[in-house]
Amino acid sequence: MKIRTRLHIVTAASVALVAIMALLFYWSQHRVAAANKAKNLADEIVSSVFERKALNSSYLSNDNRKARDQWLSKQKQISDLLKMDPSNVVSISDRQTFDEIQKSLDGSSTVFLQILNNRENARNGVRGQAEAHEIESRLVGQLLLKFLDTIAEAHRLQKASTLLIASTQKTAAKVSLSIIVCVSFFMIIVVWSLGRIINKGIKNLQQGAAAIGAGNLHYMIPITGEDEFAEVAAVFNTMSGKLAVSHAALELEIVTRKRSAAEIEGLNQELVQTVAQLEGANQELEAFAYSVSHDLRAPLRAMGCFSQALIEDFGEKLEEVACDYLNEIVIGSRHMGQLIDGLLTLSRSTRGELRHDRVAISVMTDRIRAELEKSEPQRRVVWQIEPGLCTNGDSRMIEVIMRNLLDNAWKYTTGTTEPTIRVYAELEGSELFYCVADNGAGFDMAHAEKLFQPFQRLHRQDEFPGIGIGLATAQRIVHRHGGIFHATGIPHKGATFRFSLPYGEKQGEKL
Amino acid sequence: MNINKTILMVEDNPQDEKLMLRALNKVNLANQVDVVRDGQQALDYLFREGEFAGREGVDLPAIVLLDIGLPRVSGLEVLKRLRHDPRTRLQPVVILTSSDEERDRLASYEDGANSFVRKPLDFTEFAETVARLGIYWLAVNKPPQE
Structure with a gap:
């Protein structure tokens, strides 16, 4: 009652x-x-x-x-x-x-x-x-x-x-x-x-509260009769039951989290190991590059130099064909030296920290133009350089890009009447692209993907000499700056190379 | 410290040695060149120790042409030891190497090199460079003390 x-x-x-x-x-x-x-x-x-x-x-x-x-x-x-x-x-x-x-x-x-x-x-x-x-x-x-x-x-x-x-x-x-x-x-x-x-009733409730307070969440208050205490006890039991369920869920969650933490820890260790392995591999690569730079050049120099010494010191005693062969050795060793230098530049473009410099692209272009004109003073090329182009990034690397692109433009306009090289910037969406365009030999877009693979060339050595590594290097540098590199070309009409440097621009905003 | 008119060439590659001697010979400097073939030998020569212990009284060379990649003691280590010793602290040293690694160049200047020259691949250039170096350091350059 x-x-x-x-x-x-x-x-x-x-x-x-x-x-x-x-x-x-x-x-x-x-x-x-x-x-x-x-x-x-x-x-x-x-x-x-x-x-x-x-x-x-x-x-x-x-x-x-x-x-x-x-x-x-x-x-x-x-x-x-x-x-x-x-x-x-x-x-x-x-x-x-x-x-x-x-x-x-x-x-x-x-x-x-x-x-x-x-x-x-x-x-x-x-x-x-x-x-x-x-x-x-x-x-x-x-x-x-x-x-x-x-x-x-x-x-x-x-x-x-x-x-x-x-x-x-x-x-x-x-x-x-x-x-x-x-x-x-x-x-x-x-x-x-x-x-x-x-x-x-109060005693029962007290016992229940004390038991649950002590952590026994499965404690049930005995229900006797049908009075209000029985109702309170029933509500209390429901509450403790729900508490027990949520407590169990929490414990499960904790176990799951601990397991996840252990997994993450394991993954982290794997990552640390992988990073260590990568660092090891990088060091090996660097050692290899250093070795290439230092040790490969000495024998190459010996071949070229002794061939040339032969021509200089004994040229009069040798037949013309022998001199010609010796010259081929000199040319071959010189070409191999260029290959080694190109490989070193490519390898360096993916190594080391990026510097944050202010890079005056127009000024840089003008300097390279002067060097190119000096190397072949007989050539007449029209240059259209947009003044005041500036960006942020690693100046040495950006110079490698510009030197490669301008060298190419200079080289591939050799046979063009009224050769023109243009350097300018244009906005595409919100991204600023720097462009180097020429009206030279151009290329077939069907082979465009080969442009960026090392040692892949679209022209014969006797047409345009080269080692086929410049664009691959330029593209890697652009990618390291978080940018995009596009190349478009039409055979005998010219080529345009466009690249963005968002990394540099972001650094610029911070400056 | 007395400086005579000799060149000390530290070069482990006999072909490079031959090419450099030929270039110096062209400008009549070959008879003033001493050659050692590793870093330890270079130190012994300059500090008159080991096989060069009997060279007391002989002056230091006008210039040391030092390669970096040397057996036993590397070129940079030789440079460091020279700079730490009061006798050779001011000894003119030119790093002459195949490397064009930026870190080698930086390290050389940090350790007190007077000049850093990369060995050119081209024979004509190479010969010219070596000959110019010899003439410059023997005839043009004024040493720290006479």
């Missing part, structure tokens, strides 16, 4: 107690009032009977007519009093008492009328004085008996009323006492049981 229901019952019982007490009070008051009324009536009857007795005596001794009339009217008054009986309160025994009083009154009335009749007869001479006197004496005796009867009945009525009052008060006291005792007992039991239930 719910605690609320129990409290309702206690309240209802209290209300009922108050109602019963009120009813009891009303009932006892009513009874006492009725009894009082009956008592008063009895008192009045007694006094009226005594008054009538006095009137009776007065008439009998003085033959007072007025007293006779008063007696009759008193007789009628008492009858009237008896007629308005408080029947609603008077018990059966009381009613009998009333009837008895009525009967004795009626009897005394009859006797009194007989006395009157007797006196009348005597006065009229119907009956003799002595006989009338004797009859009257007997009738007066009867009247006295009736009077005593009436008094006795009236006294009984008085006594009954008094008894009724007493018994009513006693009953009311007994009933109210027993009700108070019963209700108090009931309430004590209810309050005690309530206290026990509340105490037990």
Whole structure:
């Protein structure tokens, strides 16, 4: 049973107690009032009977007519009093008492009328004085008996009323006492049981909270009964159940994360190893490049130089063909030297840190132009260099790009009438492209991809000499700057090379 | 410190040695050239130790032509030791090498080289360069002390 229901019952019982007490009070008051009324009536009857007795005596001794009339009217008054009986309160025994009083009154009335009749007869001479006197004496005796009867009945009525009052008060006291005792007992039991239930419920909740606080998330509070504590315990158990579930999920998450962290750690170590391997490989590559630079050149120099020494010192003694062959050795070793230098530049373009320089491309182009014109002063080339071109990046590397592109433009316009080389910048979207264009030999776009592969050439050595490594190097440098390299060409019309250097521009924004 | 009119050539490659001697011979400097073939020998020569212990009293060369890639003690190490010794602290040294690596060039100047020359591949250029070096350091250049 719910605690609320129990409290309702206690309240209802209290209300009922108050109602019963009120009813009891009303009932006892009513009874006492009725009894009082009956008592008063009895008192009045007694006094009226005594008054009538006095009137009776007065008439009998003085033959007072007025007293006779008063007696009759008193007789009628008492009858009237008896007629308005408080029947609603008077018990059966009381009613009998009333009837008895009525009967004795009626009897005394009859006797009194007989006395009157007797006196009348005597006065009229119907009956003799002595006989009338004797009859009257007997009738007066009867009247006295009736009077005593009436008094006795009236006294009984008085006594009954008094008894009724007493018994009513006693009953009311007994009933109210027993009700108070019963209700108090009931309430004590209810309050005690309530206290026990509340105490037990709080204790259970306390234990549950302590257990969960200590980490036992699977603890369940025992559910007894159907009261509010059972509801709270059920909610509590649901809560602890959900807590246990989420706790388990969290633990799983932690385990997963730890595993992921371990995996990441493992991957990191692999990465560190890979980086170490890469660094090792890079160092080997560098050592190799250094070795190529240093050690390959010495024997090459020996071949070229001793061949040339032969021509210089013994040229007169040698046949022309022998001199020619020696020259071929010199040319071959010179070409191989260029190849080695090209390879070194290519290898350097992918190594080392990028520097952040401000690079004046127009100025750089002008300087390279001057060098090219000096190398072949007989050539006439029209140069269109957009002034003020500037970028940010590694100046040595950007110079390698420009030198390669301008060398190519210079070389491939050799057979062109009115050769023109243009250097300019143009925006494509948000990206700035630097362009080197010529109207020289150009190339077939079908072979464009070969342009950027080392040692792949689109022209024969006897047409245009070269080692086929310049564009590959330039492209790598552009890529290292995060840029794009495009080449477009039409055979015998010319070629355009365009590149962007976003790395340099971003560095420029930071500067 | 006294400086005479000799050239010390430190060169481990006999072909380069031959080519350089030929070039110096063309300008009549060949008879003033001493040749050593590794770094340790160069140090012994300059500090008069080891096989050169008996050379007391002989002056230091006017110029040392020093290759970098040398057996036993490298050219840069020889240069460092020369600069750390008070006797050879001011000895003119030219690095003459096949390398054109920037780090070699930087390291050479950092260690106190007076000049850095790359051996040209072309014979004519090579011969000219060596001959010019010889004439410059023997005839044109003024040494720290006479």
